Amino acid sequence: MELELRGITKRFPGVVANDNVNLTIRSGEVLALVGENGAGKSTLMNILYGLYHADEGDIYIDGTPVKFETSGDAIAAGIGMVHQHFMLVPVFTVAENVVLGIEPTRGLSLDRAKAAAEVERISDEYSLGLEPDALIENLPVGIQQRVEISKVLLRDAEIVVFDEPTAVLTPQEIDDFFRIVEALKASGRGIVFITHKLTEALRVADRISVLRRGQTVGEADPSEIDEVGLAELMVGRPVQLVVDKSPAEPGASTLQVNDLHVVDASGRTLVDHTTFDVRAGEIVGIAGVQGNGQTELVEAITGLREILSGTVSVDGIDLTDASPRDVHLAAVAHVPEDRQRSGLVSEFSVAENLVLTRYHSDEFSSGVTMNWSRVRENARELVEQYDVRTPSIDTSAGTLSGGNQQKVIVARELSRDLRLVIASQPTRGVDVGSIEYIHAQVVAARDEGAAVMVVSTELDEVMALADRVIVLYRGRVVADLDRDATNHNEVGLYMAGALDQNEQASA
Amino acid sequence: MTDVQSPPDAPTDSPSDPNGKRGLRDRIDTTNAITLPLLAFISALVIGTIVIAFSDIDKLQDGDFGGILTTIKDAYLALPDGAFNGWRPINETIVSTTPLLLAGLAVAITFRAGLFNIGGTGQMLVGGMCSVYVGFSMNGPSIIQIPLAVGAGMLGGIIWGIIPGILKARAGVHEVISTIMLNFIAGSLVLYFLKTDLFVREGRSDPISKLVTPEGTLPKLFAFLDRPELRAHIGFLFALAAAFFFWWLIEKTKLGFEIRAEGANSNAAQYAGMKPAFLIITSFAVAGGFAGLAGASEVLGTQGRATQGFAGDIGFDAIAVALLGRSTPVGTVLAALLFGALQAGGQRMQVETGVPVDLVLILRALIILFIAAPLLMKAIWRISAKGASSGPSFGGWGS
Numbered sequence: 058m059e060l061e062l063r064g065i066t067k068r069f070p071g072v073v074a075n076d077n078v079n080l081t082i083r084s085g086e087v088l089a090l091v092g093e094n095g096a097g098k099s100t101l102m103n104i105l106y107g108l109y110h111a112d113e114g115d116i117y118i119d120g121t122p123v124k125f126e127t128s129g130d131a132i133a134a135g136i137g138m139v140h141q142h143f144m145l146v147p148v149f150t151v152a153e154n155v156v157l158g159i160e161p162t163r164g165l166s167l168d169r170a171k172a173a174a175e176v177e178r179i180s181d182e183y184s185l186g187l188e189p190d191a192l193i194e195n196l197p198v199g200i201q202q203r204v205e206i207s208k209v210l211l212r213d214a215e216i217v218v219f220d221e222p223t224a225v226l227t228p229q230e231i232d233d234f235f236r237i238v239e240a241l242k243a244s245g246r247g248i249v250f251i252t253h254k255l256t257e258a259l260r261v262a263d264r265i266s267v268l269r270r271g272q273t274v275g276e277a278d279p280s281e282i283d284e285v286g287l288a289e290l291m292v293g294r295p296v297q298l299v300v301d302k303s304p305a306e307p308g309a310s311t312l313q314v315n316d317l318h319v320v321d322a323s324g325r326t327l328v329d330h331t332t333f334d335v336r337a338g339e340i341v342g343i344a345g346v347q348g349n350g351q352t353e354l355v356e357a358i359t360g361l362r363e364i365l366s367g368t369v370s371v372d373g374i375d376l377t378d379a380s381p382r383d384v385h386l387a388a389v390a391h392v393p394e395d396r397q398r399s400g401l402v403s404e405f406s407v408a409e410n411l412v413l414t415r416y417h418s419d420e421f422s423s424g425v426t427m428n429w430s431r432v433r434e435n436a437r438e439l440v441e442q443y444d445v446r447t448p449s450i451d452t453s454a455g456t457l458s459g460g461n462q463q464k465v466i467v468a469r470e471l472s473r474d475l476r477l478v479i480a481s482q483p484t485r486g487v488d489v490g491s492i493e494y495i496h497a498q499v500v501a502a503r504d505e506g507a508a509v510m511v512v513s514t515e516l517d518e519v520m521a522l523a524d525r526v527i528v529l530y531r532g533r534v535v536a537d538l539d540r541d542a543t544n545h546n547e548v549g550l551y552m553a554g555a556l557d558q559n560e561q562a563s564a
Numbered sequence: 565m566t567d568v569q570s571p572p573d574a575p576t577d578s579p580s581d582p583n584g585k586r587g588l589r590d591r592i593d594t595t596n597a598i599t600l601p602l603l604a605f606i607s608a609l610v611i612g613t614i615v616i617a618f619s620d621i622d623k624l625q626d627g628d629f630g631g632i633l634t635t636i637k638d639a640y641l642a643l644p645d646g647a648f649n650g651w652r653p654i655n656e657t658i659v660s661t662t663p664l665l666l667a668g669l670a671v672a673i674t675f676r677a678g679l680f681n682i683g684g685t686g687q688m689l690v691g692g693m694c695s696v697y698v699g700f701s702m703n704g705p706s707i708i709q710i711p712l713a714v715g716a717g718m719l720g721g722i723i724w725g726i727i728p729g730i731l732k733a734r735a736g737v738h739e740v741i742s743t744i745m746l747n748f749i750a751g752s753l754v755l756y757f758l759k760t761d762l763f764v765r766e767g768r769s770d771p772i773s774k775l776v777t778p779e780g781t782l783p784k785l786f787a788f789l790d791r792p793e794l795r796a797h798i799g800f801l802f803a804l805a806a807a808f809f810f811w812w813l814i815e816k817t818k819l820g821f822e823i824r825a826e827g828a829n830s831n832a833a834q835y836a837g838m839k840p841a842f843l844i845i846t847s848f849a850v851a852g853g854f855a856g857l858a859g860a861s862e863v864l865g866t867q868g869r870a871t872q873g874f875a876g877d878i879g880f881d882a883i884a885v886a887l888l889g890r891s892t893p894v895g896t897v898l899a900a901l902l903f904g905a906l907q908a909g910g911q912r913m914q915v916e917t918g919v920p921v922d923l924v925l926i927l928r929a930l931i932i933l934f935i936a937a938p939l940l941m942k943a944i945w946r947i948s949a950k951g952a953s954s955g956p957s958f959g960g961w962g963s
Contacts, residue, residue, distance in 0.1 A: 391835070399834070399835040402824075402825050402832045413825065414836045416818060416836075417818060425818055426816050427817065429816075
């Protein structure tokens with residue numbers, strides 16, 4: 058089967074998401090679709106999957122034009138999609154989820170035996186290792202993804218589209234995932250692999266298509282191009298992929314987290330008696346698979362979450378029961394993990410967002426009133442200094458690209474004298490060009506003497522930035538490693554829970 | 565799936581808001597702020613013609629379409645005529661606009677904080693009762709009694725407004741539920757107090773309060789014309805001052821910045837070190853103050869006494885005013901003026917053309933219906949999705 062997208066153009070009010078895009082997908086090969094956020098990858102795949110309708114251009118299957126009015130049409134034509142966010146019912150079993158919508162029935166009831174047999178057949182054929190009767194909510198994310206894959210396979214997909222499939226996986230799970238992709242390819246299926254991680258595209262793809270601002274700017278053969286070349290193609294200019302930093306010169310211990318324990322409303326442990334410190338002039342990277350207590354650890358330190366026991370202090374100032382304002386006033390910068398949820402007020406202008414955490418200082422207000430002229434002056438300075446690409450300082454922040462939104466936050470948080478910088482997922486959903494810039498700013502904060510704590514689920518980011526790596530697993534510190542004395546593989550094993558320094562020490 | 569939706573992945577791949585909530589700045593962006601209410605108004609007028617046609621059923625049965633058209637024309641001309649043409653119409657418009665504006669501000673401030681204040685009626689009632697008490701129990705001098713009476717009204721409104729604020733902030737009680745319930749409680753309290761010796765007028769058994777003394781009555785606006793039938797009073801100036809205060813609070817102060825942040829994104833407000841609980845309570849206090857002032861203005865100015873239903877439906881009409889005005893200071897003033905003018909003009913329309921004054925109620929209802937259904941407006945007027953996609957949804961609603 059050969060699937061071809063010809064001259065696809067899709068316009069949204071004010072933006073051309075896809076501009077005359079051409080793409081061919083063949084059976085038995087892996088096509089990586091790479092591009093920065095906002096380049097139009099998802100729009101293109103939603104058109105292919107019948108969720109959007111192209112304004113211009115056509116889709117051909119083996120040379121015959123087809124029209125997908127709904128995703129049902131696309132599925133019927135043999136196209137399957139594994140979404141970044143899984144569409145599974147947590148309280149259903151694997152088999153129930155897989156057959157959902159096309160249930161085999163016996164009379165009026167679900168034929169469970171047949172459903173389980175179908176799942177086992179697919180699982181065996183592609184070595185997915187699925188147990189039909191396991192409940193989804195008990196399964197790790199990597200296995201859940203395989204359930205999604207088997208859903209697509211049961212519906213006889215010839216072309217399988219993966220949207221950012223590795224974002225939620227551990228390094229080991231990523232290896233397993235690529236083995237499955239190879240198996241699918243060997244069975245004659247065509248794979249579309251949407252990603253912004255260039256190493257992965259180079260590793261698995263037979264062909265790479267690069268999208269930039271809605272246009273296909275190039276097609277590359279992975280054997281003939283390297284990461285740097287691909288990044289340049291993607292961004293449209295040469296980029297620096299390696300973080301440029303000198304060795305750390307750690308000073309006194311700044312952030313001290315001692316036996317910190319945090320539970321959720323139902324009493325479940327989120328951060329489990331955690332102790333570590335971050336010294337002035339060093340970057341500590343907190344690694345870990347998403348959902349291992351990183352979010353709650355940061356919230357506890359920054360005053361956003363109640364601490365059950367243990368203490369937090371910065372330069373000897375006790376911040377255990379401090380409010381977010383107290384933490385801010387203690388010269389702590391916080392780049393929150395979800396800029397849409399808490400880092401920005403999307404409806405507010407860039408200028409307003411640039412003082413969101415600082416509006417109360419004498420610099421921007423006097424008495425009860427705001428000093429708007431000073432706010433605007435500050436905005437003009439920071440937009441210039443931090444290279445925020447915005448039509449004006451009055452533009453609402455929500456209309457900026459992810460990278461520029463993040464720059465607004467970074468500018469706001471880092472543009473003052475700081476003792477401690479806490480940056481959570483500082484480059485999630487941010488384009489390559491902005492990543493480069495944000496990383497440089499984080500390193501600059503370190504070089505000015507601040508203690509820096511970077512929390513990231515992207516191991517590459519932790520390894521690139523950190524001077525010291527701390528691994529969180531189920532809310533506990535399982536490793537505290539010198540960056541230069543460790544490697545991706547070792548950290549990956551700690552992240553997966555296969556290794557634990559505490560046990561080694563006691564053993 | 566249709567592609568009517570605005571793109572989730574342009575210009576960024578990530579959805580613009582994980583909760584799907586739309587913030588105020590979207591709702592009041594410039595094209596939307598003017599086009600949508602205007603189109604809603606025009607649509608309402610168009611549908612209103614059908615109502616007028618049916619109100620003149622004789623001509624309709626006779627097939628006298630020329631006559632119907634004349635009726636429609638006369639009715640719609642009578643509306644602005646009765647609202648603005650001359651001292652008396654202007655006076656009546658001001659009288660109707662004053663409480664609508666004040667109560668509208670009481671809703672608008674909470675919308676800005678992401679809250680929904682349905683309790684305008686209760687806050688007006690409690691405020692008005694406090695005012696009328698000071699109004700009839702003193703004999704001047706005016707310079708002391710009036711500020712005291714007005715202040716008592718605001719204080720009463722603030723207290724009644726703070727209750728749902730505290731319930732929301734401390735116990736998570738949804739303000740829509742609590743404000744509706746507090747309206748009932750306020751209504752019952754008014755009825756009770758109007759029958760006590762404290763309030764009841766000598767020789768009356770029905771629930772009606774003593775008359776506000778002349779010294780406690782708000783001065784007439786048009787006293788200089790020496791026409792006693794022009795009953796508009798300085799309550800209108802209070803309302804304009806309140807609108808100015810609302811503008812200053814929202815646009816110029818730190819507190820306004822915090823209230824807007826809380827309304828648009830409570831998580832971000834908390835992250836930024838603001839105190840959501842404080843902001844919720846404060847917004848409701850300010851809202852109660854506005855509504856209390858509306859009650860004060862009614863009993864001390866327009867009505868001169870308190871009756872069981874002195875707040876009427878103003879607390880609910882106020883929601884419409886705030887929606888139509890998009891919760892902006894200027895918008896709320898204009899929306900209140902429009903509703904006030906319709907009310908004043910409606911009287912003349914009924915007298916001159918026989919079209920029932922209820923048409924005004926229908927027009928108001930239609931305007932709100934259209935405002936609340938931006939996609940419908942989009943379909944009718946074929947305007948771009950951008951201009952219509954953001955309906956007046958409330959951060960506080962359902963959260």
